[in-house]
Amino acid sequence: MAKDLMKGNEAIGAAAIKAGCRYFFGYPITPQSELPEYMSRELPKVGGVFLQAESEVAAINMVYGASGAGARVMTSSSSPGISLKMEGISYIAGAELPCLIVNIVRGGPGLGGIQPAQSDYFQATKGGGHGDYRLIVLAPNSIQEMCDLVMDGFDIADQYRNPVMILGDGTLGQMMEAVEFNEPKKRELPPKDWATTGIKDKNGKKRLISSLFIQPEDLENHNLKLQMKYEEIKKNETKFESLDVDDADIVLTAYGTTSRIVSNAIKALKKIGIKAGMIRPITLWPFPYGAYEKAADSAKAFLTVEMSLGQMVEDVRLGVNGKKPVYFYGRTGGMLPDQTEIVEKVKKILGGEI
Amino acid sequence: MKTVFDRTKALTPAAMHYCPGCTHGIVHRLVGEVLEELDILDKSTMVAPVGCSTFIYDYINCDAQQAAHGRAPAVATGIKRVHPDSIVFTYQGDGDLASIGTAEIVHAAMRGERITVIFVNNAIYGMTGGQMAPTTLAGQKASTAPLGRDKLHYGMPIRMSEMLATLDSATFIERVSVHDPAHIRKAKSAIKKAFENQITGVGFSMVEVLSTCPTNWKMTPVEALEWLKDNMIPYYPLGNIGNPKEVE
Ligand SMILES: Cc1ncc(C[n+]2csc(CCOP(=O)(O)OP(=O)(O)O)c2C)c(N)n1
Ligand code: SF4
Ligand SMILES: [Mg+2]
Numbered sequence: 001m002a003k004d005l006m007k008g009n010e011a012i013g014a015a016a017i018k019a020g021c022r023y024f025f026g027y028p029i030t031p032q033s034e035l036p037e038y039m040s041r042e043l044p045k046v047g048g049v050f051l052q053a054e055s056e057v058a059a060i061n062m063v064y065g066a067s068g069a070g071a072r073v074m075t076s077s078s079s080p081g082i083s084l085k086m087e088g089i090s091y092i093a094g095a096e097l098p099c100l101i102v103n104i105v106r107g108g109p110g111l112g113g114i115q116p117a118q119s120d121y122f123q124a125t126k127g128g129g130h131g132d133y134r135l136i137v138l139a140p141n142s143i144q145e146m147c148d149l150v151m152d153g154f155d156i157a158d159q160y161r162n163p164v165m166i167l168g169d170g171t172l173g174q175m176m177e178a179v180e181f182n183e184p185k186k187r188e189l190p191p192k193d194w195a196t197t198g199i200k201d202k203n204g205k206k207r208l209i210s211s212l213f214i215q216p217e218d219l220e221n222h223n224l225k226l227q228m229k230y231e232e233i234k235k236n237e238t239k240f241e242s243l244d245v246d247d248a249d250i251v252l253t254a255y256g257t258t259s260r261i262v263s264n265a266i267k268a269l270k271k272i273g274i275k276a277g278m279i280r281p282i283t284l285w286p287f288p289y290g291a292y293e294k295a296a297d298s299a300k301a302f303l304t305v306e307m308s309l310g311q312m313v314e315d316v317r318l319g320v321n322g323k324k325p326v327y328f329y330g331r332t333g334g335m336l337p338d339q340t341e342i343v344e345k346v347k348k349i350l351g352g353e354i
Numbered sequence: 355m356k357t358v359f360d361r362t363k364a365l366t367p368a369a370m371h372y373c374p375g376c377t378h379g380i381v382h383r384l385v386g387e388v389l390e391e392l393d394i395l396d397k398s399t400m401v402a403p404v405g406c407s408t409f410i411y412d413y414i415n416c417d418a419q420q421a422a423h424g425r426a427p428a429v430a431t432g433i434k435r436v437h438p439d440s441i442v443f444t445y446q447g448d449g450d451l452a453s454i455g456t457a458e459i460v461h462a463a464m465r466g467e468r469i470t471v472i473f474v475n476n477a478i479y480g481m482t483g484g485q486m487a488p489t490t491l492a493g494q495k496a497s498t499a500p501l502g503r504d505k506l507h508y509g510m511p512i513r514m515s516e517m518l519a520t521l522d523s524a525t526f527i528e529r530v531s532v533h534d535p536a537h538i539r540k541a542k543s544a545i546k547k548a549f550e551n552q553i554t555g556v557g558f559s560m561v562e563v564l565s566t567c568p569t570n571w572k573m574t575p576v577e578a579l580e581w582l583k584d585n586m587i588p589y590y591p592l593g594n595i596g597n598p599k600e601v602e
Contacts, residue, residue, distance in 0.1 A: 023436065049435045053428070054461035061425040061458070065432025068419045069399070073432070091422050196417035196433065198397045198440030208411055210402075210420035 003178035008143050008168065009034035011179050012102055013042060015147035016074055018181045019154045021100070022048035023073040025062035027055055029081045030114045031170040032104035036076065056081040060088030060101075067097040068209035070195030072154055076102035078170075079120050080111060082128075089163060090129030094211025096226075098157035100150065101135075102166045104173040107333045115334020116170030118256060121311035124167050125285040132223050134230045136164045136237065137284040139255040143177035149282075152184035159187050160233055167284060169307065170334075171257040233286060240288035241280040248277030250346055251295050253316045254305045255281050258337055262305050265342035276346060284312070292319030301349050302326040305337050327354065364389040368412050375575020377532045377565040378407050381474055384532075384542045385445070386414055388549050398441040399433050401426040405447035406480040406567075424455020427462035430469045441552055443470040448489040449479045452514045459518070463558045466523025470548045471560040473514065476567040477586060484570030488512040491585055497570075511589065515562045519596030525557035527595045531564040531587060533579040540592075564590055 006014065013035050016024075024039040036052065043050040053059035059075050066073040077085060082103045092099060103124065107117040122128075124137045138153055140146035146168060153164040196207045213219035243263065245251055254262040259280045269276040277299070279291045295302075302320055304313040304327070313328045320326050329345045331337045348354050361367070364386030372378050389395045398416040402408055404423035411418035421429040426444035434442040451459050451473050462469065478496060479485040486496035486503055489511050493502040503511075519527045526548055530541035541563055548559035564586050566578035573581060 023432075025432065051431070051435065054457050057425065058428040058431075058458050058461065061422060061428035062432035062435075064421070064425075065401070065419060065429035065434075066436045067432070068429075069433040069436040071432075071436040073436075087422055088425070095420075196399045196419055197437055198399045198417055198442070206415060207417045208420070209418070210411070212408065212420050 003180045005176055005178050006143060007034060007174065007176050008146060009104065009173040010038045011143050011147050012076070012150050012166070013038035015150040015181060016100065016154070017042055017046060017048070019072070019151040021072045021074050021154060022046065023066045023071045024048070024050045024075065025053050025059040025066070025073070026075050026077065027053050027059050027081060029078045031106060031116070031173050032076050032078050032102065034173070035102065056084035057087065060085040060092070063099050064088055064092050064095070064097060067092065067099045068095065068196055070192045070197060074100040074102065076104065078104045078106045079108050079117070082120065082123065086123075086129040089135065090131050090133060091211050092163045093129070093133035093135065094131060095209050096161040097163070097209065098161050099163050100153050100157060100166065101163055102168065105167065105169045113334045114170070116257060116307060116336070117332060117334060118169055118258065118307035119309075119311065119332060120167065121284065121306070121308060124165055125287070133226065134162070134233070134285055136160070136162055136233060137167050138164065139167045139282060139284050140172065141256050141259045141280065143172065143175070144179050146172060147179050147181060148184065151181070155184055155187045155189060156237060158189045160229055162229065162233070167256070169257050237283060238286045238288050238290070239282040240291050241282060242291060243278040243280070244275070245277035245279060245295050246298065247275055248295075248298070249275045249300045250303060250350060251299045252276060252278045252303045252305060252342075253281070253312065254278065255284060255312065258305050258307055261337050261339055262342060265339045265346070268339060268343050269346055274346060274350065281312070287315045287319070289315070289319040292316070292321070296320045296323040299324060303346060303349060304328050305342060306330040307337065308332050362386040362390045364395050364415050366413055366415050370413055371409060372406065373569040375566065375568040375578060376406070378474060380532045380538060381472065381563050381565060382410060382413050384538070384545050385472060387542065388546045389414070389416065392546070392549055392553065394441045394549065394553065397439070398443065399437070401430045401433070401442070401444040403444065403446040403450040404481075405450050407445055407447060407474065408481075410445050424450050424453070425458055426450065426455065427458040427467070427469070427471065431462055431465070431467050434467060434469050438468070441470070441549065443472060443549070445472045446474070447480065448473070448475040448477065448487045452488045452512050459514070460521075463518045463521045463524040463560070466525065466557040468552055468555055468557060470552050472545065473560055473562045474565045475562055475590065476565040477511070478567050478570050480567045480570055484567070491589055513590060515560070515595040518560060523557055524560070526551050526559035527562070529562040529564065529590055529592050529595060531582065531592055533564070533566070533582045562590070
């Protein structure tokens with residue numbers, strides 16, 4: 001199949017439309033505005049609806065309404081806007097509605113900056129909104145993988161009736177690469193027999209979309225049901241890539257854009273005779289803790305590299321579980337981790353200097 | 355024997371949880387009667403607010419979505435854009451619509467969303483125990499304004515209908531009251547018009563219903579109806595607000 005050269009943000013839109021997404025609600029923010037712009041141009045051509053909302057709060061609530069009404073729907077934003085969406089995301093998770101949320105992360109906290117960052121890891125994987133809920137968080141490291149995960153992401157959302165987040169960063173949003181649109185693996189998708197269409201179902205029963213369970217025992221049961229679903233997701237959907245981990249003296253962990261820098265650093269390390277490997281989580285939640293079990297026995301040390309001052313490293317520590325030291329190197333605020341600094345850090349760790 | 359009065363089939367048999375004398379129940383019934391009379395019960399989705407009327411979805415017999423506090427117009431927008439031929443309405447209190455949800459209602463009206471909004475203004479936060487609302491009258495006591503709303507501290511109450519009526523795509527805005535049978539009948543015809551507008555696709559329609567909260571106003575139901583008539587109506591005049599607008 002012929003490949004198209006596309007900018008990351010536009011490729012997300014193209015993949016979403018290919019996946020049957022027909023509704024987009026969003027609000028402009030750098031560095032993801034090419035995505036709503038693309039959707040405003042392309043969705044009407046396929047009979048879809050693009051709507052620029054008055055705020056990210058409104059946009060995510062429009063997603064709630066549209067998803068509750070049975071549509072395949074998405075929104076996108078960047079860090080400060082995602083913070084505003086957190087209320088709605090909690091309601092969507094509570095009401096078990098499928099949707100795709102894209103976060104093209106920029107530096108924070110506060111207004112922060114507009115350059116790429118990975119400092120929304122905690123927000124994406126550990127809550128952000130209130131309550132015991134989970135977002136399925138997918139972290140591509142190329143435009144091609146971003147397209148694949150967007151297309152599969154809609155199916156994952158439908159399969160589990162759960163919101164899915166694509167966690168990218170400004171680099172992935174802005175760069176151009178050749179992509180092709182591949183059908184995701186076939187999944188058994190349950191019928192949306194819960195959607196409020198206004199028309200009651202065959203038995204004349206009305207439908208209700210709600211996250212409200214006023215009786216404590218009902219709310220506990222609802223939460224227990226959600227937890228069972230999350231266990232199922234952990235079992236079926238955890239995804240990572242491992243590179244030369246088995247005989248590595250040091251195992252690095254990185255996701256997204258950072259993993260590309262790290263894989264270059266690993267090549268450089270090989271040239272000077274250092275055996276380094278990499279675990280690249282593709283799902284940040286569920287996190288691939290299992291990938292660390294064997295590695296924690298075989299490797300001497302671990303190094304996590306992030307475009308933040310240390311967020312995912314906490315999950316790596318949980319995975320390694322105290323068996324070996326876990327080190328951290330990160331840059332933040334839009335500064336990229338530097339390959340030579342990674343190499344130097346590894347030399348120091350293995351040389352016993354830190 | 356001839357039946358002269360019965361429950362509309364738009365209402366479920368569930369016993370309402372409202373306090374004695376609360377007018378939420380009357381407004382529910384009016385909405386229900388209109389849904390039945392216009393024969394749109396089986397094509398309607400309602401969006402329930404956060405407030406005393408959250409559980410409206412237990413009482414009105416149509417599909418429903420429960421929205422976050424103030425966000426009902428955004429949720430309704432999502433539903434209506436997916437099912438443009440269905441009937442979508444929100445039912446919101448004054449804390450919900452006139453405070454935390456001001457942005458959502460203003461922009462739904464600005465876009466001329468083809469939805470119907472039932473706005474129940476009881477000048478108080480009922481559900482949370484009688485705190486001051488933006489609609490609380492100057493001097494009116496509330497649990498967070500124990501000496502009465504001080505207009506120097508909080509300004510004067512917000513008139514949402516008048517504000518929204520400045521928007522060209524807000525095609526129908528009317529304020530009604532339910533403090534006596536004559537006004538209840540008028541309220542019903544405004545609600546009916548607001549739904550008819552949606553059927554014909556005219557544009558955004560909202561009915562503001564002046565309503566009582568005897569519990570938090572600390573009055574008997576009858577005193578509350580009197581208080582509404584004597585205090586709310588002078589500040590919140592009844593009738594169609596702004597001229598009916600033609601939208602191209
Ligand atoms: C985000 C958020 N803030 C606050 C609340 C608490 N709360 C619940 S109902 C309510 C006020 C409702 O008042 P109103 O909309 O006037 O409805 P009423 O009960 O008077 O009918 C508030 C503040 C909430 N549920 N969510
Ligand atoms: S608190 Fe007020 S608004 Fe709420 S049910 Fe009681 S009387 Fe009605
Ligand atoms: Mg109120």
